[in-house]
Amino acid sequence: MDTLTAFDLATVPLREVNSALHAPGLTGDVMIANPAGAHNVAVGVDAPIRVTIDGHVGYYAAGMNQQAEITINGNAGTGVAENMMSGTVWVRGNASQSAGATAHGGLLVIEGNAAARCGISMKGVDIVVGGDIGHMGAFMAQAGRLVVRGNAGEALGDSIYEARLYVRGEVASLGADCVAKPMRAEHLAELADLLRAAGFDDDPTEYTRYGSARNLYHFHVDNASSY
Amino acid sequence: MCGIVGLHLRNPGLYPRLGELLSGMLCEMGDRGSDSAGVAVYGDPTLSPPGHGCVSVLEVEPAAETIGNALGTDVAVARYDNTYLLSADVDSQTLLHAVRTVHPDALIAGFGADMAVLKGVGHPRVLTESWGLAKAEGWQGVGHTRMATESAVDPAGCHPYAVGPEQCMVHNGSFANHATIRRELRRTGVRFDSENDTEVGARFIAQQLAAGRDVESALKELCAVFDGFYTLLVSNRDSFAVVRDAIACKPAVIAETDDWVAMASEYRALAGLPGVSTAKIWEPEPEVVYAWTR
Numbered sequence: 001m002d003t004l005t006a007f008d009l010a011t012v013p014l015r016e017v018n019s020a021l022h023a024p025g026l027t028g029d030v031m032i033a034n035p036a037g038a039h040n041v042a043v044g045v046d047a048p049i050r051v052t053i054d055g056h057v058g059y060y061a062a063g064m065n066q067q068a069e070i071t072i073n074g075n076a077g078t079g080v081a082e083n084m085m086s087g088t089v090w091v092r093g094n095a096s097q098s099a100g101a102t103a104h105g106g107l108l109v110i111e112g113n114a115a116a117r118c119g120i121s122m123k124g125v126d127i128v129v130g131g132d133i134g135h136m137g138a139f140m141a142q143a144g145r146l147v148v149r150g151n152a153g154e155a156l157g158d159s160i161y162e163a164r165l166y167v168r169g170e171v172a173s174l175g176a177d178c179v180a181k182p183m184r185a186e187h188l189a190e191l192a193d194l195l196r197a198a199g200f201d202d203d204p205t206e207y208t209r210y211g212s213a214r215n216l217y218h219f220h221v222d223n224a225s226s227y
Numbered sequence: 228m229c230g231i232v233g234l235h236l237r238n239p240g241l242y243p244r245l246g247e248l249l250s251g252m253l254c255e256m257g258d259r260g261s262d263s264a265g266v267a268v269y270g271d272p273t274l275s276p277p278g279h280g281c282v283s284v285l286e287v288e289p290a291a292e293t294i295g296n297a298l299g300t301d302v303a304v305a306r307y308d309n310t311y312l313l314s315a316d317v318d319s320q321t322l323l324h325a326v327r328t329v330h331p332d333a334l335i336a337g338f339g340a341d342m343a344v345l346k347g348v349g350h351p352r353v354l355t356e357s358w359g360l361a362k363a364e365g366w367q368g369v370g371h372t373r374m375a376t377e378s379a380v381d382p383a384g385c386h387p388y389a390v391g392p393e394q395c396m397v398h399n400g401s402f403a404n405h406a407t408i409r410r411e412l413r414r415t416g417v418r419f420d421s422e423n424d425t426e427v428g429a430r431f432i433a434q435q436l437a438a439g440r441d442v443e444s445a446l447k448e449l450c451a452v453f454d455g456f457y458t459l460l461v462s463n464r465d466s467f468a469v470v471r472d473a474i475a476c477k478p479a480v481i482a483e484t485d486d487w488v489a490m491a492s493e494y495r496a497l498a499g500l501p502g503v504s505t506a507k508i509w510e511p512e513p514e515v516v517y518a519w520t521r
Binding site: 035036038056058059075077078094096097115116134135224 | 253315349475478493494495496497498499508509510513
C-alpha cells in the first residue's frame with residue numbers, strides 16, 4: 001500500500017477495510033468513502049499512513065490509533081479516537097460524547113463542538129476543540145492537555161488528577177478538585193504550540209488554565225463528600 | 228440499549244415514502260436491541276381512515292360485530308401480524324370505551340384520529356415486513372426497537388406507549404423511580420397495562436397533557452420528577468418532541484432539512500434519508516426540549 005488505496009464502505013464490508021488497515025508494513029494514503037455512520041471505522045491502525053474518511057462516522061472511529069494521521073470529513077459518534085496512543089485524529093465536524101476517552105498520546109482535533117465527557121480519563125493525549133464542549137469534560141483526567149476555543153459545560157475537570165485544561169470561553173462550573181490556575185510563560189508557550197498544531201492562531205492570553213487542586217489525591221475524611 | 232427513531236415530514240411530496248423511510252431507519256437500529264419493536268404511523272389512510280376513530284389492540288381478537296352493536300355503527304378490524312387496528316365512524320375515545328367494555332382484558336396499543344400503532348415481540352426487520360410498513364404513508368412516524376431491561380419481553384412491554392389520544396412515546400434508557408411514580412399515579416386512578424418503566428413516563432405525560440400543559444412544559448416536569456437515563460421522543464398528531472436526561476449518556480441525533488425533521492439514537496439510522504448530506508445535524512443538549520409542530 002504505497003500510494004492511494006480507496007475503499008467504499010457502501011460495497012466493501014467494514015471488517016475487510018479494517019483488516020486491510022492492519023496489514024504489516026503499510027505506507028501511503030487511504031480513502032474510505034460512504035461510512036454512513038458506521039461504528040469502528042479505521043480502528044486499531046498502527047502504521048505511518050494517512051487515512052481520510054469521507055463522511056459521518058459512528059462509535060469509536062479511529063480508536064486505539066498509533067502513528068496514523070486520520071481525518072474524518074464529517075461528524076464523529078461516541079468515543080472518537082478512544083485510547084489513541086500516537087498519531088493524529090482530525091474531525092472536521094462535531095464529535096459526540098467521550099471524545100478521546102482514555103487516550104494516552106497523539107493529537108485529537110475537533111473543529112466543531114464536542115459533547116459530554118470530552119477527554120474523560122485522558123492519559124496523555126492532546127485534544128483541541130474548535131468550538132464548545134459539553135458537561136464533565138476531562139472527567140478524571142490523568143495526563144495530557146485539553147484546549148477548548150469556546151465554552152465548557154458543567155463540572156469541568158471533575159476529580160481531575162493531572163492534565164492541563166485551557167478554555168477560552170465561559171466554564172459553566174468546575175468539578176470537584178478542579179481550579180483555575182495562573183498562565184505562566186511555559187503555559188502560554190505550550191498553548192500556542194497546541195493551537196498552531198491544530199491550525200488556529202488565537203491569542204493564548206485569552207485563555208484560562210484549569211487543573212487539579214490536588215486535594216483529593218489522598219483520602220481525607222474532611223473530603224468524604226467529594227470522593 | 229434500545230433504538231429509537233422518528234420522522235416528521237414537512238414536504239407533502241414525501242408523505243408516500245414515510246413507511247419506507249421509517250422502516251429503513253428502524254431496521255438500521257436493530258443492532259441496538261431486537262427483542263421487540265413497534266411504530267406509530269400518523270396519517271396513513273388505510274391504517275387509520277380519515278375522519279374515523281382508531282384503536283390498536285393486542286392479545287385479544289376484537290369482536291367487530293359486538294363492538295359495532297354496542298356503538299350502533301360498523302366497526303372495521305384489520306389484522307397486522309399480532310396487532311388489530313379498529314376503526315369506526317365515531318371519535319376514538321368512544322371506540323376505545325366500547326372495545327374496553329367488550330374486551331376488558333385487551334391490551335390497548337394506542338388510540339386516536341389518524342394514528343395507528345403496530346407493535347410486537349420480534350426483530351424489527353421481521354415485524355416491519357409482516358406489517359407491510361414500507362407501503363405506509365403519512366406525515367409522521369416514530370419507532371422503537373427494544374432490548375428489554377426493566378420488564379418482560381412480551382407485548383405489554385413493547386414500545387411505543389400510546390396512552391393518550393394521538394400521543395405516543397418511545398424511550399431509550401431506564402427510569403429508576405418508576406415504581407414510586409406508578410404508585411402515585413395509580414392512587415389518582417390511572418390504569419396501567421404493564422410493569423414497564425416507560426409506560427409510567429407515558430402515563431405521566433398523558434396526565435400532564437390532559438391537565439392542559441403543552442408538551443414542552445410536560446417534558447420539563449418529567450425531567451424534574453423522573454430519575455434515571457432517558458432519551459425520549461414524544462409525538463402527538465401534530466407535534467414531535469425530543470428530550471434527554473441531565474447526564475445524557477443515552478445517545479440522540481437530530482437532523483433537519485426544509486423537507487423533514489428526523490431523530491434517531493444514532494446517525495446511521497438517518498444516513499439513508501433524502502437530502503441528509505445537506506441537513507443540519509446536531510446532538511440534543513441535556514434537559515433541553517426540542518419540539519416541532521406542523
